Amino acid sequence: xxxxxxxxxxxxxxxxxxxxxxxxxxxxxxxxxxxxxxxxxxxxxxxxxxxxxxxxxxxxxxxxxxxxxxxxxxxxxxxxxxxxxxxxxxxxxxxxxxxxxxxxxxxxxxxxxxxxxxxxxxxxxxxxxxxxxxxxxxxxxxxxxxxxxxxxxxxxxxxxxxxxxxxxxxxxxxxxxxxxxxxxxxxxxxxxxxxxxxxxxxxxxxxxxxxxxxxxx
Amino acid sequence: xxxxxxxxxxxxxxxxxxxxxxxxxxxxxxxxxxxxxxxxxxxxxxxxxxxxxxxxxxxxxxxxxxxxxxxxxxxxxxxxxxxxxxxxxxxxxxxxxxxxxxxxxxxxxxxxxxxxxxxxxxxxxxxxxxxxxxxxxxxxxxxxxxxxxxxxxxxxxxxxxxxxxxxxxxxxxxxxxxxxxxxxxxxxxxxxxxxxxxxxxxxxxxxxxxxxxxxxxxxxxxxxxxxxxxxxxxxxxxxxxxxxxxxxxxxxxxxxxxxxxxxxxxxxxxxxxxxxxxxxxxxxxxxxxxxxxxxxxxxxxxxxxxxxxxxxxxxxxxxxxxxxxxxxxxxxxxxxxxxxxxxxxxxxxxxxxxxxxxxxxxxxxxxxxxxxxxxxxxxxxxxxxxxxxxxxxxxxxxxxxxxxxxxxxxxxxxxxxxxxxxxxxxxxxxxxxxxxxxxxxxxxxxxxxxxxxxxxxxxxxxxxxxxxxxxxxxxxxxxxxxxxxxxxxxxxxxxxxxxxxxxxxxxxxxxxxxxxxxxxxxxxxxxxxxxxxxxxxxxxxxxxxxxxxxxxxxxxxxxxxxxxxxxxxxxxxxxxxxxxxxxxxxxxxxxxxxxxxxxxxxxxxxxxxxxxxxxxxxxxxx
Numbered sequence: 061x062x063x064x065x066x067x068x069x070x071x072x073x074x075x076x077x078x079x080x081x082x083x084x085x086x087x088x089x090x091x092x093x094x095x096x097x098x099x100x101x102x103x104x105x106x107x108x109x110x111x112x113x114x115x116x117x118x119x120x121x122x123x124x125x126x127x128x129x130x131x132x133x134x135x136x137x138x139x140x141x142x143x144x145x146x147x148x149x150x151x152x153x154x155x156x157x158x159x160x161x162x163x164x165x166x167x168x169x170x171x172x173x174x175x176x177x178x179x180x181x182x183x184x185x186x187x188x189x190x191x192x193x194x195x196x197x198x199x200x201x202x203x204x205x206x207x208x209x210x211x212x213x214x215x216x217x218x219x220x221x222x223x224x225x226x227x228x229x230x231x232x233x234x235x236x237x238x239x240x241x242x243x244x245x246x247x248x249x250x251x252x253x254x255x256x257x258x259x260x261x262x263x264x265x266x267x268x269x270x271x272x273x274x275x276x277x
Numbered sequence: 278x279x280x281x282x283x284x285x286x287x288x289x290x291x292x293x294x295x296x297x298x299x300x301x302x303x304x305x306x307x308x309x310x311x312x313x314x315x316x317x318x319x320x321x322x323x324x325x326x327x328x329x330x331x332x333x334x335x336x337x338x339x340x341x342x343x344x345x346x347x348x349x350x351x352x353x354x355x356x357x358x359x360x361x362x363x364x365x366x367x368x369x370x371x372x373x374x375x376x377x378x379x380x381x382x383x384x385x386x387x388x389x390x391x392x393x394x395x396x397x398x399x400x401x402x403x404x405x406x407x408x409x410x411x412x413x414x415x416x417x418x419x420x421x422x423x424x425x426x427x428x429x430x431x432x433x434x435x436x437x438x439x440x441x442x443x444x445x446x447x448x449x450x451x452x453x454x455x456x457x458x459x460x461x462x463x464x465x466x467x468x469x470x471x472x473x474x475x476x477x478x479x480x481x482x483x484x485x486x487x488x489x490x491x492x493x494x495x496x497x498x499x500x501x502x503x504x505x506x507x508x509x510x511x512x513x514x515x516x517x518x519x520x521x522x523x524x525x526x527x528x529x530x531x532x533x534x535x536x537x538x539x540x541x542x543x544x545x546x547x548x549x550x551x552x553x554x555x556x557x558x559x560x561x562x563x564x565x566x567x568x569x570x571x572x573x574x575x576x577x578x579x580x581x582x583x584x585x586x587x588x589x590x591x592x593x594x595x596x597x598x599x600x601x602x603x604x605x606x607x608x609x610x611x612x613x614x615x616x617x618x619x620x621x622x623x624x625x626x627x628x629x630x631x632x633x634x635x636x637x638x639x640x641x642x643x644x645x646x647x648x649x650x651x652x653x654x655x656x657x658x659x660x661x662x663x664x665x666x667x668x669x670x671x672x673x674x675x676x677x678x679x680x681x682x683x684x685x686x687x688x689x690x691x692x693x694x695x696x697x698x699x700x701x702x703x704x705x706x707x708x709x710x711x712x713x714x715x716x717x718x719x720x721x722x723x724x725x726x727x728x729x730x731x732x733x734x735x736x737x738x739x740x741x742x743x744x745x746x747x748x749x750x751x752x753x754x755x756x757x758x759x760x761x762x763x764x765x766x767x768x769x770x771x772x773x774x775x776x777x778x779x780x781x782x783x784x785x786x787x788x789x790x791x792x793x794x795x796x797x798x799x800x801x802x803x804x805x806x807x808x809x810x811x812x813x814x815x816x817x818x819x820x821x822x823x824x825x826x827x828x829x830x831x832x833x834x835x836x837x838x839x840x841x842x843x844x845x846x847x848x849x850x851x852x853x854x855x856x857x858x859x860x861x862x863x864x865x866x867x868x869x870x871x872x873x874x875x876x877x878x879x880x881x882x883x884x885x886x887x888x889x890x891x892x893x894x895x896x897x898x899x
Contacts, residue, residue, distance in 0.1 A: 085647065095291070098456050102291045109422075109529075110291070110456035113398065114316055119686065120861060121649035131536070133422070133529035135455040138614025139633030155644055157636040175647035179864035180691075180855045181871065183645035194639050 077130035078235065079137045083156045084148025085173050086123050089221030093146065094125035096225065096248060100240040101129050109135035120176070122152060129235065144233055146224050148207070149173050154191040162277075163200040165233050167224060167268075168192065171208035196275035203227060203274055205267040214260035222257045226264025238265065279328045284461045292459040294452040295320035297423035298362070298390060299328070301430030305386070306465030308357040309335040311345035313730065314759035315364030316399035317453035318392035322362060323760060330773060333467050338762050341701070341730040342367035346374045346389065353383040353443070354480065355471030358434050362390040365406045366700065370731065372409070377482050378443060379413045380490035382497075385471065386434030387443040394450050395575045395610035399758075401681070401700060403609070405576035410445045410553035414494050416501045417445040417553035418510060421528045423457040429510060429550065431462070436504065440497050445553070449575060451526040451610055502554035510550025511559060517543040519624055520563065520570040520595075522580055524549040527573045530616035538621055538628060555583040561591045571623045572599030575611055598623065648689055653862040654838075654881025656824035657684040657751050659798035661692050662858050662885075664720060664749065667808035675720045675812075676711055680704035680732075682724035683758045683826075684751050691859040694722070702731025709735070709744040718812065719746035725781060726756035726764040733788065739817045740789040747811050747818045752781055753826040761829045769825055769833045785819050792818040799824055801888035827881050838882030841896045844873050848892035860886065 080097065084090040091112050098110035109128045126137045139158045145166045147153020153168035160166065170188055177183040196202040207223040214223070222245070229238035242261065249257050267273055281300050284290060292300060298321055302310065310329075312322035322338060329336035335352075339345035342363040349361040363371065368391045375389070391409065394400040410417035418433055420426040426448065433444040478486055505511065515535070521544055523531045528548045535541050547563050549555075564570060564587065572581040581599035588595055600607055604619055614630060621628035637643055651658045661684075668675045679685055679695035680703065688695035697707050708721035723732050728750055736748065754768035755761045763771055765779035782795055792814050794807040804822070811820045830836055854863055854873065862879035863886075865871045877896070887893045 086649070095456060098291050102289065102458055107458055108291065108456075111451060112293075112454045112456070114319075114454055119649035119652065119683065120647070122647050133532045134613040135451060135457070135526070135529070136612045138612045140631060141614060151644065152647075154640070155636055157634050157639060160634060161631070174864060175645045176650050176859070176861055177648070178645050179861070180859070181865040183643075185645060186640055186642060191640060198634055198639060 077132050078128070078144070079132075079142050080127040080144040080146065081124065081137050081142035081156055081159045082126065082146045082148070083122065083124045083152045085152065086120050088123070088148040089218065090123050090125050090148055093221040093225055094127050096241060096244050097127045099244045099248070100236050101127070103244065104236045104240045106130070106236070109133070111135040144228070146228060148220055148224060150188045150191065151175070151185065154186070154195055157195055157198060160199045162198070165231065166195060166199050166202045167227050168195070168202065168204045169207035169220060169224065170204050171206050196277070199277070201274060201276045203231065203268055205273045207264065210263040210267060211260050214256045214263055216253060216256035216260060219257055219260035222260035223264035223267070226261035227268040229261070230265035230268035278331055279324060281324055282328060282331065282464065286461055286463045288461045289458045290461060291456050292423050292427070293320060293454065293456050294420070294423045294426045294448060295454070296324055297427040297459045298430045298446070299324045300459065300461065301427035302360045302388065302434070303328070303464050304427070304462045305431045305434040306358055306467055307334070307360050307434070308385070308467050309349060309352045309359045310362070311337050311339050311349045311359070312362040313339055313342045313345050313367055314756050314762040315367050315392075316759055317394055317450040318362045318364045318367075318390060319759045319762070320453070321390060322762065338764065340765060342371040343374050346371040346378070349387060350374065350378050350381070350383070352471065353385045353387040354381075355384065355473045357385040357468060357471045358387075359385060360388050360390065363392070364400065365391055365393040365404055366400060366402065368406055368409055370701065375409065376413050377487070379415050379494055380482055380487055381480055382441040382493070383437060383443055384441070386437035388430060388433045388437060388446050389443050390446045390448065392448045392450070392453050393576070396450070398450055401698070403576060405579060406447055407552060407579045408577065410447070414498050415442055415445050415553065416440060416551070417447055419447050419524045419550055419552045420452055421524070421526050421548070421550070422452070423455060423459050425510075425550065426452060427459050432510070439504070440501055442497055442501070449525055449610065498554050502556065505551040505554055505556040506559050508551040508556070511556055512548045513545065513563060514548075515541055515544050515546045517545055518566070518568050519543060520545045520547065520567040521573055521620070522547045522549065522563070522570060522584060523573040524552050524580060525575060527575050527611055527616065530611055530613045531573050531620065533613050534617035534620045537617060538626055540620070540624065540626065544624070549580065552580065555580070557587050560584055560587045561593070564588055564593050564595050564597070565591070567595050569596040570598070571620060572597065573605065573616060573620070574599065577607055649686060650689070650859070650861050651683060651686050652827055652881070653860050653879045654827035654883040655683070656753055656798045656822065656826070657687065658692065658858065658860065659801070659824070659883070659885045660749060660751060660804060660822035661687050661694050663798060663801065663804040663808045665692070665694065665857055667805055667812055668718070671809060671812060673718045673812065676717050678704045678708040678711060678719065678721045680723040680727045682727055684722055684724055687722065691856050701727055702735055705732050705735035705739060705748055708746040708748065709739050709742070712744060712746040720812070721746055721748045723748065723750055725750060725752040725754065725766045728781065729765050733784070736785070736790070737788050744817050745815055747820060750781060750785070750819060750821045752821055752823045753829070755826050755829045757826040757829060761826070761832065768823070769830060771833060782821055785821070790817060790819045792816065794820045795823055796820065797824050798822045799883055799885050801885060827883070840882045840884060841877050841880045842875055842882070842884070842887055842893050843896050844875055845892050845894050848873050854886060854890060858886065
């Protein structure tokens with residue numbers, strides 16, 4: 061499993077094809093995040109494909125979406141083929157390990173949302189520290205922090221998606237710039253949430269600049 | 278203004294497949310859109326509803342798909358371009374109309390969207406509706422991307438008018454719910470009023486007329502086949518002695534696989550978009566020089582059967598494979614890695630994909646599931662609870678035929694109140710069969726939108742034939758599961774909604790039901806008493822549980838919760854709330870003797886639990 065090349069993200073040559081897998085729980089804003097990424101990529105001249113989960117899955121279930129960039133036509137991401145995983149919730153970030161390969165970047169929220177079987181004591185929520193320890197051993201890099209806390213600090217507890225996008229934009233994995241994403245956020249956000257969304261984005265970016273949040277193989 | 282109404286020709290936008298279909302229809306000058314909401318087609322109707330509020334587009338959420346198709350057919354007979362959208366199983370409901378509409382034909386272009394759901398993300402089956410095109414004899418287009426969805430929708434209107442037949446636009450979830458770049462064209466003006474010209478001996482399908490209409494339909498199919506032979510939507514690329522034939526989103530997986538496997542110059546690719554009638558000459562010419570051909574299509578071997586028939590007719594020695602062990606499955610949607618692996622195996626090249634990681638194995642313990650759940654404050658849960666306790670108090674076991682909507686989640690523990698489900702409206706009629714066959718206590722559950730969709734004939738039947746069961750109509754005032762679309766019984770009108778309100782209780786009484794209870798499920802004593810009375814009565818009884826969907830109410834009224842609740846110290850070990858109610862705001866603190874708690878962020882303040890548990894109190898009341 062251990063691969064010696066690509067211990068660090070390639071900064072100078074962003075990959076031609078990039079597959080981004082977003083996962084979280086209904087209500088966390090994963091769909092908006094994937095749409096914003098897609099819009100930013102389109103504005104930057106890419107041909108993005110974005111796939112979404114709608115319907116029954118949104119009643120408290122897992123919501124996944126994908127953003128695929130580059131010379132690819134498929135909107136879906138198969139197991140083992142995500143270059144980037146954005147995990148909006150700790151358990152769901154770990155569950156998406158099946159999408160990862162040895163060079164994947166995983167950006168994960170350490171905050172948890174107990175699934176119902178856990179809430180009523182019928183199942184156990186795994187230790188977050190242990191999950192992320194295992195996860196970091198398998199992928200190229202793990203960037204993990206409490207995105208819920210940062211969203212609260214931005215003044216908008218629902219802005220976890222902005223925090224995660226800000227963190228992603230501050231890494232060097234994306235072929236599109238933070239400015240590309242920010243300008244889409246500005247056009248897509250209602251006036252009254254704009255300031256807190258921008259603040260959340262910036263707090264996410266700051267979290268990505270903090271080396272203590274990173275584990276690299 | 279809807280973003281589907283803005284933008285200059287040539288501009289590129291990121292549209293959902295469903296939005297691209299709407300834009301294509303607007304560019305074609307669609308005058309009327311009808312639908313019944315259903316995932317993965319719902320956004321087509323929702324965008325059209327929004328646009329109808331802003332322009333002269335006529336739109337309706339019809340009561341069911343058959344009605345939607347017939348309303349559209351009437352308008353198309355008068356020269357209007359019409360779009361009718363539904364999920365795949367909706368076309369079963371509309372099938373009676375579809376089969377003979379193919380005989381009657383259309384004057385204005387008519388496009389019927391059938392949104393199939395491979396993998397059953399939100400459906401009761403994964404039928405392949407391409408066979409409907411064959412069954413009805415109608416032309417069919419199958420887009421693979423949002424860009425194609427727009428182009429094909431536009432083209433389908435012209436094709437429909439050319440052939441004077443409705444055209445089936447067959448999509449799958451992965452096309453409906455993918456966003457991709459779409460190049461805008463010009464929006465077309467909508468026509469003025471249409472006109473119905475009498476022509477009864479072509480349009481009234483009595484046997485003598487229909488015999489001639491069937492002749493015309495077969496001739497039109499020949500004409501359609503000729504158009505398919507040269508359609509721009511059927512593309513050949515690549516070269517080599519091997520071939521792949523594909524359609525829909527599977528074509529995208531094939532394209533990526535050929536690139537990644539370095540097979541682009543070894544395999545000739547035929548990507549079909551005009552898939553009924555199949556272009557037999559094109560298929561034959563494609564197959565003739567090839568030695569082996571792989572057919573890559575999700576669900577049933579529709580193309581594969583067509584190709585094999587062509588090869589047999591032409592006496593071609595080519596090997597054609599698609600479905601089978603070691604090849605493709607008839608189950609579930611495909612994905613890029615799966616298609617790449619089968620393509621590599623079939624053509625004998627290596628694909629070198631490492632085994633994917635298995636999170637449970639890496640952690641050494643199972644990961645808890647995250648099943649969807651009825652929301653905190655959902656009125657369905659309150660009614661389920663009252664019926665559950667009523668049955669318990671009466672010492673009777675209930676059998677629960679259920680129906681399609683959010684409340685189908687009543688299947689899951691701890692509610693566990695769903696025992697039998699086939700399709701929309703089946704709760705009422707299957708309840709009749711179960712109770713007649715067994716004499717058991719049968720309680721059927723149906724939602725308000727589903728009741729209007731297909732519950733009415735079943736209820737009349739139950740009255741007429743003196744069936745013996747309790748029907749609970751879970752009336753939350755909206756079509757909640759698919760995104761809060763209005764229906765005839767809608768209780769909280771969306772602002773500006775022009776529909777006439779048809780109260781459910783009035784309908785139920787008019788159908789001849791004499792034993793009727795109407796309760797607010799959040800008033801526990803009343804709903805429990807009503808449930809007991811209704812359970813103990815005999816004959817056909819109806820209990821209407823009336824309270825708005827908590828999400829919908831908040832959206833429409835901006836209503837905020839008034840109170841929140843907490844568990845007081847005296848709470849012991851009874852666990853009634855967890856064992857019978859299962860509100861997602863309730864949880865057990867971790868640890869051996871974890872106490873029950875209510876999550877203040879999730880509690881909706883519905884104040885239901887406080888009525889039957891002495892240990893739950895409003896926050897601030899101690």
